[in-house]
Amino acid sequence: MIKGHYSLAEVLAVAKLHPFYNPEAVYPPDALAIEKACRSSSADITASEFASLPLLTKDHLYSVVQRLTNDTSPRNNFRRSAYISTTGGGSGGLPLLFATDATENRIQRAAFGDFVNKCGLVEPMDWVLTTHTSGYLYRSLDLISEILENAGASVLCAGSRMDPEEVVSALTCYHVNVLAGDSSQIVGIAHYISMLPEAQRKKIALNKVIYTSEPLTRHQRDYITKVLGPVKIFSIMGSAEAGPYAVINPDLTEHTPSRTMDFIFDTRSLLIEIVDRSALGSPVSAQGEPVPDGEQGLIVQTSLQRLRNPLVRYVTGDIGSLHPIPKTASEKIPEAELQHFRVLRLAGRDHRFSFKWFGEYFEFDRIEDLMRTEGSGVLQWQVIRDSLESSPQPTLEVRILRAEDGSHTVPKDKFTDMVENFFYVFPENRHLFRITFIESIEGFEKSRTGNKVIKFADKLT
Known part of the structure; x- marks a missing residue:
């Protein structure tokens, strides 16, 4: 695996200096302060000490982000050499954004591409056509393209503005075997293909689909395989705050209850806790002990790939549970890697919404x-x-x-x-x-x- 992660001690040491977690800090620390904090960090962090740290909610996080975004002072390191990603998915107004160190972001993409390859989503001979979106402050096209290229695939960037007729022409002309896009785009292209003459449909040789964003329902998955044939359906999950961090490959996970999805993640890159829903109290001071494996609760993330603007105990708003990866996965993934992988069983958004x-x-x-x-x-x-x-x-x-x-x-x-x-x-x-x-x-x-x-x-x- 490409080393694209920090120790928990280093992340927590920098977090103590950051306005996301320290109300007395006006600006994020500069490079020298980060280096000094990492050198002086202690590796002796107990589970109870970590669980006592405050939970970070979206409302609190983005109130600080908005302040830092609007502050053009040269001392404001939040605006320095940043990779900007937006949360999207809203209606009206400018979207919320999150800033990551540009170099950290590129290293994370390389590491996650390596993870995608190890989990078997793509191989070096795969040709991928992606319909993801770019422009209007959104960057999923360049993110997914670079990840899949780092995973070894060859990528055609169709983008969201290429109409279905042009997409199908590209699929056939370039002998594409993998279609990637957000879930609604995949459904839309499958719907278009379903209305084509049989002779034209036979020219399409897809054997894989990779979707992002909203989950595909069982009916949608069944419909896609009915239209496209016995394609394998994979998924990549990420967020503006944590970046890309998990994948679905049904070949590596066992059958799960309906209405849930099993994502695989690497514990060297991301720590995930599941806490009781009652733990979510005030924006900053709420705390929560993790529930046992297998029990559902709020998903809480700590990124080991974000150091300049750390993400510590962030409440995603999703419900899920943690599980070991099935032993059968060892048939496809070396044990040296598999020991670091876990399963996040996603059950959807918090039902209070x-x-x-x-x-x-x-x-x-x-x-x-x-x-x-x-x-x-x-x-x-x-x-x-x-x-x-x-x-x-x-x-x-x-x-x-x-x-x-x-x-x-x-x-x-x-x-x-x-x-x-x-x-x-x-x-x-x-x-x-x-x-x-x-x-x-x-x-x-x-x-x-x-x-x-x-x-x-x-x-x-």
Whole structure:
């Protein structure tokens, strides 16, 4: 493995000097202060001492980030030689951003590319076409391209602006065997391919799909394999704060319960704790002892690849559990590497996330259940909360893309009734509610930066 990580002691020593964690620090430490802190760091850190450190929440983190971003003082090292990435996935306004040391970022990409290769996602003879997004402050195209190149693949950067017809032409012309993109892009291309003549479909020789961003539902995965054939479906997970850090390769992990996904990560690069949901109290002072392996809770990250702007005990907002990697993985990964790998079983976002419309709260996991109804054929969905032009009354629109191959067994009118019943649509609020069945992925509202389908677009905020 390419060494692209620091010791926990070094990360914690720098964190003590950083305004993310030290309210008395005005600016992040400079290179000399970081070097001095690392030299004087103590390796004797007990588990209880580490667990006593405050949890870092997104609200607190980005309040400090915003202050540092707006401070143009030459002493502000946050703005010095930084790699800027945005969180994306929002609606309206400029996106939140996170700054990483540019050199650290390149080293992390190289190390993660090596990890991707060891986990078997790509090989040196693979040709990858990626439809990830670039521009408007978003950088997933260059991130994924460089990672996959570091993993040994040859990459065609199609980007998100290449239309499906051009993508399919490139897939056939260059004999591409791997398609990469965010989940909604993968579904959209598969949907386009499903409508092509059989002779044209046979020219496509994909055997792998690598998706990012939103998880693919079981129905979406089944649909992709039905359209593209027996492709292997992998995933890469990352964030603006931690960078890329985990992958899905079903060949290396055992069967998991439905509605969860098994990600593999390297403990030399990232520490993950699972803490009880009750641990999340005030933005800075909340603390939480990790729960035992196998138990679900809040996912808390500490990066061992971010030193200049450390990430220590950061609450991601996701729910998951930790597990050992199955012994069967040793058939494909050398034991010297495998001993450092663990499984993060992701169960989704914190179930406390919901929205309110017409006096009722609607939880996102319950909406997911509705859209996964057997026979519904739903490939992608979106909820948009807006208001009437003539009044401040909040409106709700549900946009739905269904498979066109006739595989869905629930008639359109029956499924419409199910959706209306779920959202409590009555005569008195029917004028505020609308269901729109769309014909392609382009019919959805997308984020301004990542060009991703936004599951919940709130135009009232």
